Amino acid sequence: VTLIDSPVTWFRERVVTPNRESYPWYHQKFRRVPTIDECYTDDVICFYEANSQFKRDKTVDSEILSILRVRMEDCNMFHGPDAEAKCKPLVETYKEAEANWFCKYGDLGFHG
Helix, strand or coil, X not given: CXXXXXXXXXXXXXXXXXXXXXXXXXXXXXXXXXXXXHCXXXXXXXXXXXXXXXXXXXXXXXXXXXXXXXXXXXXXHHHHHHHHHHCHXXXXXXXXXXXXXXXXXXXXXXXX
């Protein structure tokens, strides 16, 4: 077993692993595609890609807003009566992100 395993293990550890790009499975990178107003009227694939990109962007922005909301609520719970002074930067960041999210997605409705 050692006679076969040793060279294979050495090759994998010294050659394969250092030359392989390591990234978590959830960090998939998507290329940016044209927005839906830049697509031709008969280009169904462009419409699909633009809609998929919009949904991904909305999901990411919503998740960022959710994380900021949880951080703000946790800060308020932790600091209690002193929360207004100590959590002010978090509240301002959340309010700014909330306004930006509403400017971008607010009037689109539920299925936007």
